[in-house]
Amino acid sequence: MDAKRVETVSARVDAAVSSTDSVEDELELSAVRHRPEGLEQLEAQTRFSRKELQILYRGFKNECPSGVVNEDTFKDIYSQFFPQGDASTYAHFLFNAFDTDHNGSVSFEDFVMGLSILLRGTVQEKLNWAFNLYDINKDGYITKEEMLDIMKAIYDMMGKCTYPVLKEETPRQHVEVFFQKMDKNKDGVVTIDEFIDCCQNDENIMRSMHLFENVL
Amino acid sequence: MATGVAAWLPFARAAAIGWMPVANCPMPIAPRDNSKKQDELIILNVSGRRFQTWRTTLDRYPDTLLGSSEKDFFYNEETKEYFFDRDPDAFRSILNFYRTGKLHYPRHECISAYDEELTFFGIIPEIIGDCCYEEYKDRKRENLERLQDDQEENMDLKMPNMNFRETMWRAFENPHTSTMALVFYYVTGFFIAVSVITNVVETVPCGATANQKDMPCGERYTVAFFCMDTACVMIFTVEYLLRLFAAPSRYRFMRSVMSIIDVVAILPYYIGLVMTNNEDVSGAFVTLRVFRVFRIFKFSRHSQGLRILGYTLKSCASELGFLLFSLTMAIIIFATVMFYAEKGSSSSKFTSIPASFWYTIVTMTTLGYGDMVPKTIAGKIFGSICSLSGVLVIALPVPVIVSNFSRIYHQNQRADKRRAQKKARLARIRIAKSGSANAFLQSKHNGLLNELLELTGTEEDEQKLTQKSISLLESQHHHLLHCLEKTTAHEFVDEQIYEQNCLETALQTYPSRSPSVSSHDSSTRTCCSRKRKRNVPLPNTSLPTTHSTHQGPLQELSAIHIQCGDPLSHTASRSNLNLKTDESSRINCKSGRITTAIISLPTPPALTPDGDGLHGPPQRRPPRPPSHPPPLSIQTTTSSAGANIVKVSAL
Numbered sequence: 001m002d003a004k005r006v007e008t009v010s011a012r013v014d015a016a017v018s019s020t021d022s023v024e025d026e027l028e029l030s031a032v033r034h035r036p037e038g039l040e041q042l043e044a045q046t047r048f049s050r051k052e053l054q055i056l057y058r059g060f061k062n063e064c065p066s067g068v069v070n071e072d073t074f075k076d077i078y079s080q081f082f083p084q085g086d087a088s089t090y091a092h093f094l095f096n097a098f099d100t101d102h103n104g105s106v107s108f109e110d111f112v113m114g115l116s117i118l119l120r121g122t123v124q125e126k127l128n129w130a131f132n133l134y135d136i137n138k139d140g141y142i143t144k145e146e147m148l149d150i151m152k153a154i155y156d157m158m159g160k161c162t163y164p165v166l167k168e169e170t171p172r173q174h175v176e177v178f179f180q181k182m183d184k185n186k187d188g189v190v191t192i193d194e195f196i197d198c199c200q201n202d203e204n205i206m207r208s209m210h211l212f213e214n215v216l
Numbered sequence: 217m218a219t220g221v222a223a224w225l226p227f228a229r230a231a232a233i234g235w236m237p238v239a240n241c242p243m244p245i246a247p248r249d250n251s252k253k254q255d256e257l258i259i260l261n262v263s264g265r266r267f268q269t270w271r272t273t274l275d276r277y278p279d280t281l282l283g284s285s286e287k288d289f290f291y292n293e294e295t296k297e298y299f300f301d302r303d304p305d306a307f308r309s310i311l312n313f314y315r316t317g318k319l320h321y322p323r324h325e326c327i328s329a330y331d332e333e334l335t336f337f338g339i340i341p342e343i344i345g346d347c348c349y350e351e352y353k354d355r356k357r358e359n360l361e362r363l364q365d366d367q368e369e370n371m372d373l374k375m376p377n378m379n380f381r382e383t384m385w386r387a388f389e390n391p392h393t394s395t396m397a398l399v400f401y402y403v404t405g406f407f408i409a410v411s412v413i414t415n416v417v418e419t420v421p422c423g424a425t426a427n428q429k430d431m432p433c434g435e436r437y438t439v440a441f442f443c444m445d446t447a448c449v450m451i452f453t454v455e456y457l458l459r460l461f462a463a464p465s466r467y468r469f470m471r472s473v474m475s476i477i478d479v480v481a482i483l484p485y486y487i488g489l490v491m492t493n494n495e496d497v498s499g500a501f502v503t504l505r506v507f508r509v510f511r512i513f514k515f516s517r518h519s520q521g522l523r524i525l526g527y528t529l530k531s532c533a534s535e536l537g538f539l540l541f542s543l544t545m546a547i548i549i550f551a552t553v554m555f556y557a558e559k560g561s562s563s564s565k566f567t568s569i570p571a572s573f574w575y576t577i578v579t580m581t582t583l584g585y586g587d588m589v590p591k592t593i594a595g596k597i598f599g600s601i602c603s604l605s606g607v608l609v610i611a612l613p614v615p616v617i618v619s620n621f622s623r624i625y626h627q628n629q630r631a632d633k634r635r636a637q638k639k640a641r642l643a644r645i646r647i648a649k650s651g652s653a654n655a656f657l658q659s660k661h662n663g664l665l666n667e668l669l670e671l672t673g674t675e676e677d678e679q680k681l682t683q684k685s686i687s688l689l690e691s692q693h694h695h696l697l698h699c700l701e702k703t704t705a706h707e708f709v710d711e712q713i714y715e716q717n718c719l720e721t722a723l724q725t726y727p728s729r730s731p732s733v734s735s736h737d738s739s740t741r742t743c744c745s746r747k748r749k750r751n752v753p754l755p756n757t758s759l760p761t762t763h764s765t766h767q768g769p770l771q772e773l774s775a776i777h778i779q780c781g782d783p784l785s786h787t788a789s790r791s792n793l794n795l796k797t798d799e800s801s802r803i804n805c806k807s808g809r810i811t812t813a814i815i816s817l818p819t820p821p822a823l824t825p826d827g828d829g830l831h832g833p834p835q836r837r838p839p840r841p842p843s844h845p846p847p848l849s850i851q852t853t854t855s856s857a858g859a860n861i862v863k864v865s866a867l
């Protein structure tokens with residue numbers, strides 16, 4: 001055996017010996033079983049009934065036995081609904097929107113809070129949530145670049161085989177239309193107030209906000 | 217449908233609120249969940265053992281027995297449970313499939329019993345999870361092999377138009393494919409053996425003749441041996457040239473080990489031919505004859521084991537290198553020691569250290585020729601230490617090489633297996649994906665048809681169409697996809713239509729061919745825009761002449777046609793549009809009896825009004841080819857241009 005190989009072997013042995021702590025840490029991490037707060041607490045914090053929370057949790061725990069979703073699993077799950085396109089970019093933005101404490105994983109509480117807003121919240125809250133989704137860096141303004149990213153992510157979900165054929169500039173055009181509608185003072189960014197105002201004046205958007213109310 | 221993650225569908229739908237502010241068109245209406253039933257526990261009684269689970273758990277996989285209404289056949293009214301007269305042990309893993317989404321194969325189960333259970337419950341074995349899939353397939357294969365007769369597997373994947381060269385190459389590589397190849401295989405094998413034996417026998421001393429002393433046969437029967445050699449070399453040369461001709465990549469073939477062996481085997485002969493009777497190089501010539509022994513390596517084509525041995529040695533190069541290195545170290549050490557130990561004794565053979573090398577090697581490999589033996593006591597002591605350590609040093613790397621060999625051998629067997637499984641797995645994934653995509657497109661067809669039927673009001677057709685009731689989950693998923701379409705103002709189409717569209721946009725030359733979105737009948741606006749494009753070249757290709765009669769104004773022909781059944785059936789029809797393909801495409805339709813073709817030609821009010829928007833009644837029989845006046849009223853008559861009847865067949 002060459003000297004090099006001997007060295008690597010001995011290095012590995014040394015590392016293994018000295019890192020028993022890290023091994024334990026690893027075990028601990030993988031054994032993280034997140035347990036959500038009690039039913040009563042969640043009932044109080046969200047607008048779901050007890051039964052609904054039960055159903056939600058059963059589904060959630062089935063998919064993620066450890067009790068938390070990390071971004072990759074999230075992307076996987078979301079991509080299954082859109083087989084023709086690539087849903088991973090949009091799933092990334094969604095994940096950031098749900099992961100309110102930005103710790104890299106979505107626990108059941110995050111999940112259920114988000115759903116509560118989306119399904120049972122007031123129109124104002126829903127619009128707020130949507131604004132939060134579009135505002136990628138969470139600075140309170142939607143810039144054209146952020147909107148373009150979101151738009152591209154949405155169009156990516158359509159995939160290649162569409163009619164009419166998707167062109168390169170379609171997302172950009174859509175962003176232009178959006179900004180024309182939303183950006184009242186034409187300063188190149190959309191603030192939360194402009195957004196909410198404009199959406200409340202648009203009949204289509206208002207109607208579609210009530211679309212998913214009977215989801216659960 | 218991603219039924220495994222059905223629980224997440226509410227989430228995905230809720231997240232769709234993120235699209236709403238961006239969308240420009242109104243969203244479609246969501247399907248209502250009419251069954252406000254609470255989730256209930258259902259009892260599954262399998263041969264006496266009761267399993268309980270939620271109804272929604274079973275509903276996750278609607279195309280299996282337990283997930284569909286098929287289980288109602290097994291419902292027992294008195295006991296209010298579903299009774300199955302099947303094996304409860306196997307049922308355990310099936311029920312776990314519903315619970316976890318992964319199907320496991322229990323190793324203690326008989327493979328055919330398990331298969332039967334899967335078939336009964338309507339679960340396809342391809343869903344078996346990765347952890348158990350390999351085991352399952354292995355067992356299944358073994359079983360099949362056991363049941364099959366010993367007929368030769370037909371490995372003949374003969375592609376119909378394989379040219380002569382490819383056939384030859386296949387014959388060379390797999391001798392079992394044809395008789396000729398087998399014959400060739402054995403003939404070459406025979407000649408290799410003959411050649412090797414000739415080389416060996418050449419050197420045997422034949423009986424002495426009267427006046428000459430013993431000489432090797434080679435020199436006695438020079439001519440005979442020369443003829444034999446020539447024959448063999450000719451065969452080998454022919455074989456080599458044939459292989460070279462048939463090889464798909466000649467350059468790569470020439471670099472391969474086998475071909476180098478071939479060349480080395482036959483070259484000495486030719487070199488010998490070239491330079492005979494040249495005294496100077498005759499010594500070298502004799503050496504060249506040594507290379508003839510390489511012919512024996514040609515046998516490795518005939519033996520898989522030999523090839524694996526060679527490959528093993530190649531792959532064990534590092535171990536062999538280590539062996540050599542450590543041996544060298546030991547030899548040098550012991551040789552030095554022996555030399556200095558024996559220096560004192562008189563007439564010792566250990567004249568120098570290199571001379572002691574021979575002793576050390578012979579002793580360490582436990583050969584012990586005895587031509588060099590130590591005489592001093594010190595020498596004997598060190599000599600014994602040398603032989604003891606020799607055993608150890610030699611014995612160490614040998615098991616490594618052996619295990620390598622065995623590993624590579626089994627790997628060889630398994631590599632092919634794994635390659636085949638991988639292809640199947642990718643195919644499965646692709647099918648699953650396209651299946652769910654197709655399901656959505658399919659439901660769009662049905663949905664559109666429903667709308668149309670409401671327009672035309674034919675009752676029985678509507679009933680027939682809604683026969684295929686779609687589960688709530690599916691309809692919700694489709695609604696989600698529909699919302700995405702509305703947000704982006706683009707529609708999902710399947711591969712073929714997409715490619716056709718691309719082709720059409722590439723082919724479009726006339727401006728008159730380009731239909732615009734606005735030009736179709738408003739009543740069927742949403743439904744038909746997808747299909748419209750497909751039929752556009754139809755009138756064009758069939759009626760180039762009539763087009764030329766139209767003046768400047770933009771002709772917009774839109775033949776709108778709805779056909780249920782998969783759009784795949786149309787691919788055949790595109791090539792010969794106006795002919796009988798309509799019938800053939802008709803046959804492929806599952807329930808394709810509805811034909812509605814709408815052509816509207818809203819040319820500006822010039823003298824060439826080509827169209828009435830004609831709304832043909834739905835009809836059942838296939839339209840006749842346009843050579844006869846079609847009963848389906850898709851004709852456009854030009855009024856001013858006289859008797860120019862533009863007949864467009866409805867596909």
